[in-house]
Amino acid sequence: MIRRVILAGLSGTGKSTVARRIAEELGWTALDTDAEIERRAGMTIPDMFRDLGEADFRARERTVLREGLARNEVVIATGGGAVIEDDIWAADLLGHPEALVVWLDGESAVLVDRLVAQAGAVGKTAARPLLSDGDPLQRLEAMRVSRSAAYGQAAVTIPVDHDDASGIASDIAGIVRLDHGHPARIELQTPGTVSTISVGGSAVDALPVIVQSGWPKVGRIWMGVDEHVLPHVEADLARLTNAILADVHIIAIPAGEVSKSLEGLGRLYDWMLYGGIERGDAVVAFGGGVVGDLVGFAAATVLRGIGLIQVPTTLLAMVDSSVGGKTGINHPAGKNLIGAFFQPRHVLIEPALLNSLPPRVYTAGWAEIIKHAVIEPSVPGSRPDHLMRLLERNSAALARPGSPILPLLIRENVALKAAVVTADERESGLRAILNFGHTIGHGVEAATAGLPHGEAVAVGMCAALRIAREMGRIDSAAESRVRNLITAFGLPVTAAFDPDAVRQKMRSDKKKAAGVQQWVLPVRDGGVAIATDVPESAIELALEAIVRP
Numbered sequence: 001m002i003r004r005v006i007l008a009g010l011s012g013t014g015k016s017t018v019a020r021r022i023a024e025e026l027g028w029t030a031l032d033t034d035a036e037i038e039r040r041a042g043m044t045i046p047d048m049f050r051d052l053g054e055a056d057f058r059a060r061e062r063t064v065l066r067e068g069l070a071r072n073e074v075v076i077a078t079g080g081g082a083v084i085e086d087d088i089w090a091a092d093l094l095g096h097p098e099a100l101v102v103w104l105d106g107e108s109a110v111l112v113d114r115l116v117a118q119a120g121a122v123g124k125t126a127a128r129p130l131l132s133d134g135d136p137l138q139r140l141e142a143m144r145v146s147r148s149a150a151y152g153q154a155a156v157t158i159p160v161d162h163d164d165a166s167g168i169a170s171d172i173a174g175i176v177r178l179d180h181g182h183p184a185r186i187e188l189q190t191p192g193t194v195s196t197i198s199v200g201g202s203a204v205d206a207l208p209v210i211v212q213s214g215w216p217k218v219g220r221i222w223m224g225v226d227e228h229v230l231p232h233v234e235a236d237l238a239r240l241t242n243a244i245l246a247d248v249h250i251i252a253i254p255a256g257e258v259s260k261s262l263e264g265l266g267r268l269y270d271w272m273l274y275g276g277i278e279r280g281d282a283v284v285a286f287g288g289g290v291v292g293d294l295v296g297f298a299a300a301t302v303l304r305g306i307g308l309i310q311v312p313t314t315l316l317a318m319v320d321s322s323v324g325g326k327t328g329i330n331h332p333a334g335k336n337l338i339g340a341f342f343q344p345r346h347v348l349i350e351p352a353l354l355n356s357l358p359p360r361v362y363t364a365g366w367a368e369i370i371k372h373a374v375i376e377p378s379v380p381g382s383r384p385d386h387l388m389r390l391l392e393r394n395s396a397a398l399a400r401p402g403s404p405i406l407p408l409l410i411r412e413n414v415a416l417k418a419a420v421v422t423a424d425e426r427e428s429g430l431r432a433i434l435n436f437g438h439t440i441g442h443g444v445e446a447a448t449a450g451l452p453h454g455e456a457v458a459v460g461m462c463a464a465l466r467i468a469r470e471m472g473r474i475d476s477a478a479e480s481r482v483r484n485l486i487t488a489f490g491l492p493v494t495a496a497f498d499p500d501a502v503r504q505k506m507r508s509d510k511k512k513a514a515g516v517q518q519w520v521l522p523v524r525d526g527g528v529a530i531a532t533d534v535p536e537s538a539i540e541l542a543l544e545a546i547v548r549p
Contacts, residue, residue, distance in 0.1 A: 002100045002179045003072040003403070005172060007085045008151055009104035010143055012111030012118075013160050014168070018104065019077035021169035026176060028073040032142045033064045062088070064180060069093050080143065081355060084150040089285075094153075100179075100404055102172055103154035103395060105409075106161045144184075156405045157393035159190045162385065171408060178407040186411070188323065188418040190425040193343045197418065199322060199411045203311050203348035204236040207284070208243040210346055215282045220247045222272055222306075224295035226287030227252040229313050233286070249275060253291045257453075260294050260329040262338075268298040282307045288314035288361075289321035289453065293336070297325030300342030308344040309438050313353045315365025316454050319372070319413035322347050324421040324431075334508040335442045341426055351410060354401040362401060364454025366489040367437070371461060375433045375520075378527030379419055387528065388485070395488040433528050436520040437461030440542065443502035444495050451495060458491035463542040468498060468521040470538040471531075478522065494548040502543065504543060 007015040016032045023030035034201055037060050048057045048326070061082050068076045081086070089095050115136070151157075156175065158168055178184060183201040187194055198206065211218055221244065230252055241248045251271050253259050283306050285295035291432060292310055299308040312322035328339020354362060373387035390409065397403045417434065425432040441460020446453055465479045483493055506517065519531045 001098060002176050003098040004096075004100070005071060005075045005176065006069070006083075006099060006101045007075070007104055008079050008093060008101060008154055009080070009160075010106075010108075010111055010140060010147070011016075011080050012114040012140075013104035013106050013113075014165050015077035015104055017165040018169045018172070019075045021165055022173050022176075023075045025169060025239060026073070027172040028075055028076070029071070030075050030077070031064075031068045032077045033061060033068065034077075034079050035060060036064050046294040047264050050366045066093065067098065069096070072098075081147070084147050089153055100156065100172075100175065101154040103151045103157045104160050104168070105151070105157055106159065106379055108137055108144055110161050112137045112140055137546065138179075155263070155397065155403065157397075159389040159393055161385065161389070167383065175404050175408050176412065178411070181402060184407075184411045186415050188343070189422055190325070190343055193325075195323075195325065195343045195345065195347065197347040197349065197414055198413060199349045199351075200407055201350065203350035204233065204240055206348055207309070207311075208241055210309065210348070211244055211246065211282055214245075214345055215280060217280050218246045218282055219278055220249055220276070220281045221284060222275075222277060223248060223250045223284040223286055224253050224268065224291055224298075225250055226255060226291045226313060228255050229287050229353075230357075253287060253294065255290070256363075257290060257330060257335075259290055260336075264294055265298060265329055268295065269302060272298065272302050275307065277302060279303050279306060282309060284309045284311060285322075286311045286313065288312065288317045292317050292322050293327055294329060294340070296325075296342060296344065297329060297339055299325050300340040305342070308342065310344040310347045312347070312349060314357060315354055315362055316368050318349045318351070318354075318410050319364075319365065320417065320434075322349070323417045324434075325425065335446060335506060337508070343425075347414075349410060349414070351401070351407045354406075357401070359400075360452065363490045364452040366398075367454035367457040367461070367486070367491055369409065369413055370482070370485055370489065370491075371434075371436050371457065372416050373485070373527050374461070374522055375436055376416060377525075378430075378433055378529070379416055380423060380430075381419055382416060387416070388481075391485055392488075395485070399490065405431075413487055430520065432530055433520050435518075436522075436528050437464055439506065439517070439519055440464070440502060440546070443505035444497050444546070446505045447497040447501035448495055455492050456495070458486050459493065459495045459546050461486065462493045463546050464519065466542040466545045467519065467534055468523075470541055471521070471534065472522055473529075473531075476524050478524070482522075494546050496548045499543045499547055 007019055009015055029262045033283055034045055041048060043092050061079055065082055068074055094101050178200040180202050183198040186197045254451055283299035285292045292312060300305045310319045310322040325341045325343035328336045328344050331337040373391055373546050376382045376387050377384040394405055398406060420431050420434060437457045437460040441457040441462040444451055445456035462483055465482055468474045469479045486493055516532050519534050520528050523529050
């Protein structure tokens with residue numbers, strides 16, 4: 001559990017201000033090492049450098065930092081050079097499992113502008129040695145190069161170029177609260193329905209309370225569980241069965257898209273109807289996107305609708321398919337062509353469930369998160385480019401489950417999707433932007449054997465990027481930025497498929513309007529827009545760019 005937060009980074013990143021605001025949010029203590037050194041010495045740091053020398057200052061700095069790291073519930077703002085020595089990263093110091101080190105990072109030019117503005121405001125240019133002589137931008141960039149390896153050991157990197165101190169502090173405080181088991185709650189409101197989404201905590205442990213409060217007269221709980229997930233949660237489900245005042249019926253759902261069929265749906269209907277399901281019962285979908293879609297559609301239609309709880313167990317399901325109320329099954333003519341909009345009353349997201357996922361299944365979920373990062377500037381109330389920069393700065397740490405920033409990213413993605421769905425539940429306008437990468441992506445998924453949905457979406461995004469560039473909507477730099485991020489998260493940018501099969505699947509795409517294919521394409525100023533004027537030549541070039549022999 002995180003008991004101390006340490007902020008590292010160059011001058012101008014706002015460490016002192018951010019530390020104070022994190023401490024205020026958490027009710028912790030803020031410690032500014034530079035200010036504490038000056039208080040103890042009775043002189044300013046520039047005077048210490050001049051009169052006592054850098055070695056003396058570094059010894060004082062090390063003492064103050066070590067003392068701070070021995071405390072709990074403290075947020076420490078360090079000096080720019082405080083964390084550059086290897087020994088300070090020892091397991092009993094910055095490397096302690098209860099210490100969260102955050103690198104506040106910004107572009108050198110932005111940081112110099114901030115330092116100049118601060119110095120001008122207080123009339124103390126000399127108080128910033130960096131500004132006292134020479135080229136400050138060149139000096140700061142040299143520091144970045146020399147210190148980046150040390151700063152890069154931080155568990156989390158937060159970009160500070162465009163966000164204010166309050167937003168940055170809120171993000172970091174959110175990481176701590178989630179780590180302490182305090183779920184983040186997001187309410188998705190649609191006409192006549194409120195879907196409560198909880199991120200963090202124990203989803204299984206929360207189920208009994210949620211069922212008893214939401215379904216006080218419940219007789220049975222009907223739970224569809226992914227067959228691959230079931231062995232990992234059997235002990236938890238046994239505890240649930242003992243804790244809940246209702247009969248719990250569990251059915252294993254075969255893994256893979258083959259379950260999202262009329263046959264798979266009929267199996268669920270038989271299980272529920274012959275088992276005596278009643279309208280006061282509750283249905284729980286416990287698994288990835290396939291289970292969520294299938295069990296959700298069964299809940300939407302059996303007895304004309306039974307209360308639904310989603311417990312997603314894959315990254316893709318957590319950030320996308322479990323949120324928003326889309327349920328359905330596939331048809332030979334195409335993916336998700338039969339279904340219903342049916343909001344779950346609760347979505348319980350427990351990031352710890354990701355720890356048992358096969359690496360490829362975990363990785364596939366990043367496609368939907370990258371999709372959200374691309375469309376974020378088009379979402380009302382969003383922080384443009386926020387997700388994109390978080391992903392770019394933390395891609396290595398997020399390669400495996402367990403990164404402390406992962407629950408925060410899940411929360412941010414859920415909030416983004418909830419905002420879109422709240423504005424347009426039934427995809428009559430804004431919600432269509434969530435289909436970025438899916439037009440060709442669904443075709444690629446259907447035309448390949450066993451390609452995970454997330455990988456197909458990644459390839460589909462590359463196709464949409466290529467179309468947008470061919471049409472002059474974005475430049476090559478914007479295309480490369482997203483492609484590089486896709487690659488950084490271990491996702492493919494090409495796939496082996498028959499282009500004719502993809503063209504055939506696109507003809508039955510459910511996103512058509514009046515027989516015209518709708519495309520979600522990125523635009524030059526960020527975000528996406530719907531297009532219907534895509535020339536066939538651009539589509540053909542895109543298919544050529546993503547097909548792998």
